[in-house]
Amino acid sequence: MTHAPVNGLDLYYESHGAGGGRPLVLVHGALSGIGTSFGALLPLLARTRRVVAVELQGHGRTPDIDRPFTVEQFAADVVALLDHLGIATADVLGWSMGAAVALRLGTDHPARVGRLVLASVSFDDAGVHPGLLDGIQDLQPEHLHGSEFHEEYVRTAPDPAGWARLVTKMKVLDADLPQWPAAAIAALAAPTMLVLADSDIVRPEHAVHMFRLLGGGVCGDLTGLPRCRLAVLPGTTHTTVPHRADWLAPMVDEFLDA
Template sequence: MDIYHETHGKGDCRPLVLIHGALSGIGTSFGTILPSLAKTRRVIAVELQAHCHTPDVDRPLTVEHFAADVVELLDRLDVGRADVFGWSMGAAVALRLGTHHADRVGRLVLASVSFDEDGLHPGLLDGIQDLQPEHLHGSEFHEEYLRTAPDPAGWATLVTKMKVLDANLPRWTPDQVRTLAAPTMIVLGDADIVQPEHAVHMFRLLGGAVPGDLTGLPACRLAILPGTTHTTIPQRADWLAPMIDEFLTESNPDH
């Protein structure tokens, strides 16, 4: 499969891979923040199977397949280990890379991620199977797809396949999260689709700060952005870019 990607910026530190959200692409997921991140490092922005520039193939859309494709892309680019920033579905792919391809990951930034569907607000996915492709016509995601996809008529198939993925969301056990080796930064909007309590729980599983422990900063970070919804997280570049840059640079042996 041809895996579309763009490379921006340069630098001696470990490259950063950007993985977009469902039905989205590089532009709608990272158009605002990408230039800031690329000021200090090499950034590799990828588009997953059936999304925007990357064509579809005859297989279902799964987080497992997406993660394997990212590893394949790193192999093609001769990148041994990379940091990864994923948003929404892309964060689930990044988490899968951290738990199942740990040797290819340096640090993780997971924006709007839950390790099981109980982390989402109750009822969030009710009615998702009634979603029709035309319901999204005119949205920024649909417009980006029409501009970039090799077959603009494939939108309906993409939406149909995504509904199957939504009905079979990936799940990690608390033990799998707890044993994640990569230092991880969790990002959430205070009006996000993921419950804040779930993000705090995940933060604790990853070895986040313990109340009363003033011995030092944990390897894991938690950032909850005020006045921010799920879809506006990618627009918070002024807040996120310096936080992400500091987190990725801290104690980076490849910097």
């Protein structure tokens, strides 16, 4: 087990694989950890590159501290981890909340990011299905008992009794989702691959809109391929995106090596 002292945190991370080129940083989803977000995908990606997987504040093996959850702070913690590891620039793959953290890295810390893979991300409130989060404040920690996320937390967290605190702090974050203006998406310097489930919490129209802001949606035979990509996974929901490792790994490998 490996921890790094960053920004007042005892931040847990794992390093897998080897190889030249930029390392790949994996950032998990809300209430999740390395196992439930990337247990199937990580070993496939680590066959050809160094992969660093992190567990954010209060998640998995990283203890919580007296600090609210914000995507901006999570991104700053990842930058501090890169500093700790002596990594100047990394590719970043995030899923769900982790994709928002990865996007914040791309917009706020562009010099530290090579390429981005954003799975199930929206850049404003219009991105998610209307009414989807209306009942989020009624969610109670015990509602998730027995889920794969709760099981992972109880098994790995330094304080298994902290589950209720984690859910409560995530509800605060969900009540004020991170926002980006369209101009910030259009100005994103890192080549970006968007991944979406065809039955995701993010509306497909929003993903296409974001793809166009990044320079996609062109006739590639005439103009050449853009730097961005869009992958829609059929027969897939938001929470089953991580289960599609056999589909994702070759697409991600090819994009990162392009």
